[in-house]
Amino acid sequence: MATSSSNGKAPxxxxxxxxxxxxxxxDDVVGNAATIDRLKVIQEDGNCPHLLISGLPGIGKTTSVHCLAHALLGDAYKEGVLELNASDERGIDVVRNKIKSFAQKKVSLPPGRHKIIILDEADSMTGGAQQALRRTMEIYANTTRFCFACNQSNKIIDPIQSRCAILRYGKLSDEEVMKRLMEICDMEKVEHSKDGLAALVFTSEGDMRQAINNLQSTWTGLGFVSPDNVFKVCDQPHPVTIRAMLGACYKGDIDTAMEKLDEVWNLGYAAVDIVTTIFRVVKTMDSIPEAVKLEFIKEIGWTHMRILEGVSTVIQLGGLLSRLCKMHLSPKLFEVKT
Structure with a gap:
């Protein structure tokens, strides 16, 4: 717990x-410009339909809904918005009691506006609770609108999907994440190298929330944002070692590849972390021809599947490297047919 300073100022x-x-x-939301433009049209029109927003974690789904609700309701935001998260109990009883009572409640709102119920992580709601929402959405449509945010829209039942305007959010591009990280670095006066920010973008995979959290953790814990510090904080195998391993596989040098694998394995990384990093690094290697890269990805995918099924041993990873090296001995595999 923070204590007040000696001069009597609040902590x-x-x-x-x-x-x-x-x-x-x-206007401040990063990425997905086309989808955000649709929300801006709703904001100007003022008549918000039921919304179903789907996409990967950390790309601004819930934030966008809150921005829209603030713009539509203004000062009445607190009284006019009910948010239920996956951490809340959201079974049939909650739908029948809490959601229904909020929909029935009389609230003073700006003219032409509606109360908004935000159901975050809606894909984790039970099928029965979703079924119970169908009638509630219809009965109270004149006064209340629902906004569902989820990672996988196929887990939302069809009757609810058909009642909603569906917005899909895509993964943020590396340039968009990098631009936002540089803005935060300027505002917080974070000492960083360009490669350090590139490492943050690499580890986040389009997840803005993870990128910002990793930036703060690296800066607070180690005082400088460099690639080594970032991978230390994120606890992921260093891409430089993985790149050298894949380069050796492309040349058919199994001994060097196995040395690099032992180096990474002895640092204590799990097999799933290593194979995931191998997959992400191979996509960025310009030194490997496209046809070879596709065959590499295919083999890495099979190994990833076996590891997820429970066979997470160094022998499994060694087998992957040997199969990648073997491709070097089969040049006919990569000949382009004319």
Whole structure:
């Protein structure tokens, strides 16, 4: 617990950067410009339909809904919005009681506006609870609108999907994540190298929330954002070692590849972390021809599947490297047919 300073000032609490720099307006949301433009049209029109927003974690789904709700309701936001997260109990009883009672509640809102119920991580709701929502959505449509945010829209039952305008969010591009990280670095005066920010983008895989959290963790813990520090904080195998391993496989040098594998394995990384990093690194290697890269990805995919099924041993990874090296001995595999 923070204590007050000697001069009697109130204690200062450091907000997590992911909250401190969370967008408050739709204009501030990074990426998915086409989808955000659709939300801006709803904001200007004022008549919000039921919404179903799907996409990967950390790309701004819930934030966008909150920005829209703030813009539509203004000062009445607190009274006019009910948010239920996956951490809340959301069975049939909650739908029948809490959601229904909020939909029935009379609230003073700006003219032409509706109450908004935000159901975050809606794909984790039980089938029975989703069925119970169908009638509630219809009965109270004049006063209340529902916004569902989920990672996988196919887990939302069809009757609810047909009642909603569906918005799909794509993964953020590396350039969009990099631009936002540089803005935060300038505002927080974070000492960093360009390669350090590139490492953050690499580890986040389009997840803005993870990128900002990793940036804060690296800066707070180690005082400088460099590639080595980032991979230390994220606890992922270093791509440089993985790149050298794949380069040796492409040349058919099994001894060097196995040395690099032993080096990574002895650092204590799990097989699934190693094979995931191998997959991400091979996609970025320009030194490997496209046809060879596709065959490499195919083999890595099979190995990833076996590891997820429970066979997570170094022998499994060694077998992968030997099969990748073997491709070097089969040049006919990569001949382009004319």
């Amino acid at each position: 200062s609490y450091e907000l997590p950067w992911v909250e401190k720099y969370r967008p408050l307006k739709l």
